[in-house]
Amino acid sequence: MQVVLINPYELGRQPFGLAEPAAWLARDGHQVVCVDLALERLERSVLERADLVGLHLAMHTATRIAVEAMPRIRAAAPHARVFAYGLYAPVNAAMLRDIGIDVVLGGEAEPDIAELARRLAAGDRDWQPAAAVNLSRIPFVVPDRTGLPALTRYARLLMPDGSERVVGFLEATRGCKHLCRHCPVVPVYQGRFRTVPVEVVVADARAQVAAGAEHLSFGDPDFLNGPTHALRVLRAIGRELPGLTFDATVKVEHLLRHREHLAELAAHGCLFLTTAVESVDDAVLERLDKGHTRADFVTAVALAREAGIALAPTFVAFTPWTTLGGYLALLEHLVHLALVEAVPPVQLAIRLLVPAGSRLLELDDFAAMVEPFDPALLGHPWSHPDPRVDALAREVQAIAERAETEGLGRREAFTAVWQAAHRAAGRDAPALPPALGAPIPHHSEPWYCCAEPTSQQLASF
Numbered sequence: 001m002q003v004v005l006i007n008p009y010e011l012g013r014q015p016f017g018l019a020e021p022a023a024w025l026a027r028d029g030h031q032v033v034c035v036d037l038a039l040e041r042l043e044r045s046v047l048e049r050a051d052l053v054g055l056h057l058a059m060h061t062a063t064r065i066a067v068e069a070m071p072r073i074r075a076a077a078p079h080a081r082v083f084a085y086g087l088y089a090p091v092n093a094a095m096l097r098d099i100g101i102d103v104v105l106g107g108e109a110e111p112d113i114a115e116l117a118r119r120l121a122a123g124d125r126d127w128q129p130a131a132a133v134n135l136s137r138i139p140f141v142v143p144d145r146t147g148l149p150a151l152t153r154y155a156r157l158l159m160p161d162g163s164e165r166v167v168g169f170l171e172a173t174r175g176c177k178h179l180c181r182h183c184p185v186v187p188v189y190q191g192r193f194r195t196v197p198v199e200v201v202v203a204d205a206r207a208q209v210a211a212g213a214e215h216l217s218f219g220d221p222d223f224l225n226g227p228t229h230a231l232r233v234l235r236a237i238g239r240e241l242p243g244l245t246f247d248a249t250v251k252v253e254h255l256l257r258h259r260e261h262l263a264e265l266a267a268h269g270c271l272f273l274t275t276a277v278e279s280v281d282d283a284v285l286e287r288l289d290k291g292h293t294r295a296d297f298v299t300a301v302a303l304a305r306e307a308g309i310a311l312a313p314t315f316v317a318f319t320p321w322t323t324l325g326g327y328l329a330l331l332e333h334l335v336h337l338a339l340v341e342a343v344p345p346v347q348l349a350i351r352l353l354v355p356a357g358s359r360l361l362e363l364d365d366f367a368a369m370v371e372p373f374d375p376a377l378l379g380h381p382w383s384h385p386d387p388r389v390d391a392l393a394r395e396v397q398a399i400a401e402r403a404e405t406e407g408l409g410r411r412e413a414f415t416a417v418w419q420a421a422h423r424a425a426g427r428d429a430p431a432l433p434p435a436l437g438a439p440i441p442h443h444s445e446p447w448y449c450c451a452e453p454t455s456q457q458l459a460s461f
């Protein structure tokens with residue numbers, strides 16, 4: 001049976017979310033074609049031969065692209081069964097069924113994907129999983145990346161000295177043990193995470209190093225959800241594949257709680273840690289249930305620097321509670337903490353996205369601020385009570401897009417945002433100090449998972 005697995009978009013990473021189910025399906029004797037729309041076009045001839053088509057919806061952007069693509073998938077493969085899986089599939093199940101997707105799977109989906117293929121091969125076209133979200137512990141196998149584009153075509157690591165490294169992408173865990181209110185992981189994993197066995201992660205790393213990887217990027221929602229597991233993975237990779245560098249995502253709370261491990265992370269080649277700071281306003285952090293304060297963020301910066309690890313903070317810069325003064329405070333913090341070069345311009349433009357099932361809707365004052373779910377936007381639209389904040393958000397988004405298309409440096413883009421924010425608040429923008437922090441290593445793919453897709457991405461079908 002021919003199965004086509006499609007990855008609409010995943011931040012320029014070679015997707016574990018395709019490679020893992022591809023391995024399960026190939027083991028069962030199916031022919032698997034992987035198509036990564038970040039780098040490839042979806043050819044009609046591929047769809048015409050498909051018995052089963054899977055759409056991997058790992059993030060908002062991917063889901064928007066998949067929705068646009070469904071009419072063409074259905075037209076090219078009218079007899080294929082189509083399933084959607086990944087973080088954004090179960091929370092959008094009703095909408096996905098409305099657009100013609102037959103089966104919606106979430107969480108640890110590989111056993112259900114394998115069962116779906118087995119049933120279909122046996123002539124059962126009606127099989128549905130017992131539950132849309134499977135959180136059982138599954139027997140991971142080594143991902144099969146042979147059908148994906150070469151690693152050299154994916155996002156690269158850009159070093160401050162101008163050199164570049166080929167990046168391999170790994171997942172050592174899925175899900176998260178935390179319940180941050182704005183996070184899309186929470187409605188699916190409900191505070192749980194699952195580990196990929198150390199030997200599977202190491203075998204995946206080995207294969208990617210053989211394919212040219214010089215740096216490894218862990219895509220786990222939070223690498224230190226299970227610090228013991230994380231350290232076992234790093235030690236095993238270090239023993240077998242010495243000399244590699246890596247990056248991962250770790251929340252502020254974990255940077256503080258597991259501070260004793262930071263030196264070991266650095267010794268294993270950690271170049272930078274992405275950390276979801278989201279805001280420097282404690283009242284906003286409280287509403288997001290982030291588990292850290294502004295002071296914790298400042299401590300985390302110091303701890304990471306002490307360990308010799310760069311910190312790459314991310315933000316939800318615009319929320320319904322963001323004031324012009326609060327936005328200026330965020331920019332001032334980045335200046336005072338010498339982090340301007342550590343933050344890509346798009347991070348200064350992110351506007352809170354409220355997907356279906358968001359825990360934010362539990363907040364009385366928030367539920368009253370948002371509109372009903374809009375299937376076209378895949379979220380609950382909201383407007384800021386102060387129209388000047390929404391106008392500033394649009395202006396900063398335009399600066400971030402210009403920075404991307406015209407290749408503006410981070411300092412240059414930050415200066416434009418600094419001036420726009422002061423203008424919006426009716427204040428004169430003070431001159432920025434000459435030193436705004438040292439550039440840090442970062443990936444060449446700057447877009448953010450919750451950003452809207454570009455017209456180029458939508459055209460990949």
Ligand code: SF4
Nearest residue numbers: 176178179180183221
């Ligand atoms: S720690 Fe990160 S991944 Fe986990 S719930 Fe919070 S935002 Fe989501």
